[in-house]
Amino acid sequence: MASGPRATADTAPAAGAGEVEGEHIKPFTPEKAKEIIMSLQQPAIFCNMAVDWPAQHWTAEHLSEVLHGKQIRFRMGMKRTDTVPQFETTCGYVEATLEEFLTWNCDQSPLSGPFRDYDHSKFWAYADYKYFVSLFDDKTDIFEGVIWSDFGFPGRNGRESTLWIGSMGAHTPCHLDSYGCNLVFQVQGRKRWHLFPPEDTPFLYPTRIPYEESSVFSKINVVNPDLKRFPRFCKARRHMVTLNPGQVLFVPRHWWHYVESIDPVTVSINSWIELEEDHQARVEEAITRILVCALKTAEDPHNTRAWLNPTEVEETSHEVNCRYLNRAVSALFDYYRTSKVVEAQAMRTNREHMKKEGLNVHNHMEMEQTGGQDLSLGVVKQEAASLFGPDLVPVILTSEELPSKTGSIFEGDGKDFVGEDGEHSGKLHCTKRQRMMSKSEDAIVEQNAPNSNMAPSQTLISTDDLLDCLLNPQVTRIVAQLLIQGRSLWF
Template identity: 45%
Template sequence: MAANSIKPFSAEETQRILHHLQQPAVFMNMTCGWPVLHWTAEHLSTCIGDKLIRFRLGRKDGLNTPLFETQCSYVEAKLVHFLSWTRGQTGADVGPFSEFPYSEYWAYADYKYIAILFQDQPSMFEEVMWSNFGFEGRNGRESTLWIGTEGANTPCHLDSYGCNLVLQVQGRKRWHLFPPEDTSKLYPTRIPYEESSVFSQVDVLHPDLRRFPDFHRARVHTVTLHPGQVLYVPRHWWHYVESVDPITVSVNSWIELDVDDVARVSEAVTKAVVCAIKRAPSDDNSDNWLNPTEEGVASHNENMQYVNLAVGACAQRQKDLCHSKRTWDPRDTRPAKRDSSGQIRKNSDPVRESVPFRVPFGPHLIPVRCQQDSPEMREATPKDLEFKSSRNSTGTSQEDCTVSSEAAHRTEAAPAVRLHQGKQECGPGLAQCRACDCADETSESSSEDYEESAHALITTNDLLACLVHPDIITRVTELLLERHTGSHRTTASS
């Protein structure tokens, strides 16, 4: 099929849709003819040749705690070694993977910048056509490649600055997403530290509700992404991603939006506090706290320079806003438009923007909705809820829904929420959500538990978690801006 095949939405229409989308959604039939759809692991192995790629490995048996990237094993291997390993081969054919039995480990080549991976083959950049989504000039150069085995996953986290467009190329990935409003229920942590990400302390598939009791009220949206489909993940939506097929390949374009100046101050303060405390030598401060995706540790002087620059820029922006209020036209109620770099566009068309816009959900744009499980669904068996539909359907509609339930072991008194139980999974590109069951899991707390926690030793990480709590950082940001500007209290929102 030709690369210029008719798409359900034009580039301009898609850009407008993205501007108004407030929830995750799956775009259907937007990538017909994209050459990148031929990027299977086998094809990429031919293109990459003997170049070494860093793989992250983790054990398949979970421990009911997130497996952060700082706790994984790593190998550098050829892609042909990876493929041989997935086929059950051993010895020299699998290179460094020989130390990791395939039956016990998953592997993930994640965050691979296409611009670096194919720097000697720049023509491959053009095979990723994000311009169809209204991002003029954006292609594989601004994207990352992800290649994994079944079970490969990224810990649940939110991206601080941007939104994501994710194209599934080979195999399927299941996405578990939570709205920004549920952040406190995800128990955020800054250890391991990564400036652009905040991690959850909860294993969202097998949560420990005795440690994280509020998680049972978190609203999870789940969608299984199939080849050719594109998932849009809005800014600050939490997500946990797992590969569900033997080999998966996906391409991710992370789009940095115009970041609030107050948020930059908050991030600068967080970085200065985390680095200062974690670099201080102590008996309990020897953990591997810096995420592998973070580039080095800045000195305290550098971090304080960053704080001062962020505070200065924020104060100047507030000053400019005060000035603009005196010249602002109250009749101009048009929403801001952003270009491909995320910056606000000027000179919007007042006629077009004055018309109310409704996101055109339908067979070509599927919302990832949140809806509570009904009692009937919770009581049904997996066989009762399974309806097959073609994986290769190009015109999938909302009625082509494959619903599955893994709510086995009904005789157990479930001590923790299992997101696989009572799951409603839609067919290609269709999504579901279940609000975690609010059962009586938290009622089992005993006085012994309280006494044990009351006498627990406070560690450096415990202290740090309190210091960089979002509420604390917000208040510190307010105080810094007050001190810098000499003005009354500023309301900070990050």
């Protein structure tokens, strides 16, 4: 007999937790939660939606017992205030067990062992991008402890999730995810989130170096920005919130985010939700991969470590990347074909229904094409906004003052998809209505214009400078659309 998720040894709550299954009534039904997620255009925190999840008890101590001494990879960064982001290419790495991490994190720095070269007072550790399917490959029952189906995604659980465990100060550089939207469940400790809307992309100085598939990084350390070098960052609209245990943060598509651990130990679980726009985004990412790998390997064929993120383990050969691009384009056209068939069937059914009801088909269809969809979308948005309250808290715009590094907290109110052939097709991200970035062409020109105060030694154009222009998110989008149009005659 298959054991239920709440009855497994690996996911059982600690003794005395006292939670009686079935007593808690969630503030939103799965259908309503999904409706909110698919319509909301700003980050928000869901409260009281995961109180009965077994995963709420997965502290680092508990997980160390579940993993039984299994080694995982920790990224090691410096506890320092610098204007330069700590990209993953500049960090050290350690293979260690969670038990060894917890011992080190208690400031019991050993004279030997995996953390011997890292003084706890000077370094933080982050076990990030730990995919459940590989981390718990021999304990698949644990997948059922994460119940994303409560948010309207049937069958989605830990199998489509990623685990993050860090010490105080551990963080991810500011970036946006090319695919999908994001749901983040905070298990242990607190994390401070700095978020910026997609329209502010020109003010975040996007770059694809270091290269990580589906991640667009910012050149700015958003908690200590160099405004002389990046003056337009002062126009960015920062939304900040502290995510507490038990809460679930919703991050909409293409919102920039910088995430830092502000407690001694933090544990969080996330899942990227697939969106319809991801089909074109995968074409854009394939174009990006080809250009980055071609130019950077031509620049230095023997040194990928300087520009390729350690999370990227796939081949960087031009042949492999071209196959990736062709698969992405083919998948997009397959999606178009399927969508048209479904749309045609829906229209036929709709017409037949309206004929039976004696309605004017042409007038009804004209209303749908000229504004009916926008009207219905507007109603959904209004309904989502009206639900803000104690169980759905918006992440609001904050003041321009930055948080200090001494622990003050500013609060709001509140990766891989594998095709059938086994080859890489992008992180398992992501179906939401498209929200075009409303940046003006002037902003793009301004972004790429040289700084009038630039010293002569800085005027030499590097490969990275060229890539920053070629792979600006808006430029890549235009290139992908032209490429798709050029092949649409075959469709």
